Amino acid sequence: MGTMLNDVVPYNKDPNLYLKLAFTATFFAGVFQATLGLLRLGFVIDFLSKATLLGFMGGAAVIVSLQQLKGLLGITHFTNKMQIYPVLSSAIQHRNEWSWQTYVMGFCFLAFLLTTRHIGMRKPKLFWVSAAAPLVSVGLSTLLVTLFKSKLHGIATIGHLDKGLNPPSSNMLLFHGQFLGLAIKTGIITGILSLTEGIAVGRTFAALNDYQVDGNKEMIAIGLMNMAGSCSSCYVTTGSFSRSAVNANAGAKTVVSNIIMASTVLVTLLFLMPLFYYTPNLILAAIIITAVIGLIDYQSALRLWKVDKLDFVACLSSFFGVLMISVPMGLAIAVGVSVFKILLHVTRPNTCVLGNITGTQIYQNVNRYKEAKRVPYFVILSIEAPIYFANSTYLQERILRWIREEEEWLVANNGTSIKCVVIDMTAVTGIDTSGLAMVKELRKMLEKRSLQLVLANPGGTVMEKLHQSNILESFGSEGVYLTVDEAVADISSAWKA
Structure with a gap:
């Protein structure tokens, strides 16, 4: 969503319009998702094959990771474009802005987070190590910057954050104007990705726990959730692989776990926000890189090469489409390759x-x-x-x-x-x-x-x-x-x- 909106309305130039478009895109994503479910059109999602999604997610993960170079290196001026060449060029061209304190601390925490993630993957019983690592990193980095702020003046921090809940955003939804088309397009594309991941997560855990998932009901639920979220300062969301896995490994069986999680977030928003004043931007960049790097599944790509060469080509096409052109074009290429494969099997x-x-x-x-x-x-x-x-x-x-x-x-x-x-x-x-x-x-x-x-x-x-x-x-x-x-x-x- 950030990629598509930033290309037209950069956040730093008009943050109010940017937020309005984000909430409007979320609303249209919800409408699109709920409509698919009500009309029982769940098969539309199946046009995104696993191979093309594998490439798409990998490309998006690389792009999102490269965007974090701004926070990880301490760069002040950075490109708003999301293609690999402009991002790398911007990072190199602004190397005079690099802060050695920032990247030394940033890469140390990144190494720590990747190590704990590796431990959690290798030894499922130690899942809590990788689950707690981001919180530990935020706390430790904030403490270091607070104690040594005179010596670490080159490290950018989050700064002041208002306490309390965000106000309702129903009055910020835009249903007219020149940017309506952008909001609708962004909503549909992010809605498709949201549905794909959410239903995939649901089916995965349904298979593990021996129950069934109705794809159309899932679509209606996710759609209504995003429509309600757009009116309460939320951007498009879905089920998360990582957090669902942590929840399952912790033994959670019902939605009570989500109630406890929401309550924790509520307490944090109401009372703990001032504690994040000295939280460095670099730690957020490290956490994001650690989170999205799991989407780069090269082992599955190698299996595609061994099993089905055409699927491998589809995977590479969507991967490089995202990297070289744009996220929407990457998704379009992914769908195009999937449809081409279907036509090839039908006609030949x-x-x-x-x-x-x-x-x-x-x-x-x-x-x-x-x-x-x-x-x-x-x-x-x-x-x-x-x-x-x-x-x-x-x-x-x-x-x-x-x-x-x-x-x-x-x-x-x-x-x-x-x-x-x-x-x-x-x-x-x-x-x-x-x-x-x-x-x-x-x-x-x-x-x-x-x-x-x-x-x-x-x-x-x-x-x-x-x-x-x-x-x-x-x-x-x-x-x-x-x-x-x-x-x-x-x-x-x-x-x-």
């Missing part, structure tokens, strides 16, 4: 040649199973996707190419030719009119070449449409079988007879 479905495993009635891919042998005079093909308008032409061409290639193989190896083509439709879960036309056209083309076309195990929905379109009549009684083995046995016996 997997097909393979099946062979019989000797001594059984099982037919498997001849390229994956060495035991699977081709059946003389037959070409047995499997289509592993629904047949729709988007892939019907490709499937027709692919089947004809398979027939040609198999015919050449059979002639070269067995000295036999093809008499029958069997299409295993076990994995074909649906078919539309274009797919029906393709089947009808394919049968005619093979008939001209004196080849018989047989369909094996079409599903209920596919069978209904074949029957309604009258295509089954052209196949006759020996055109459709329950299994591939039944088709091969029956047709072979008919030839012998």
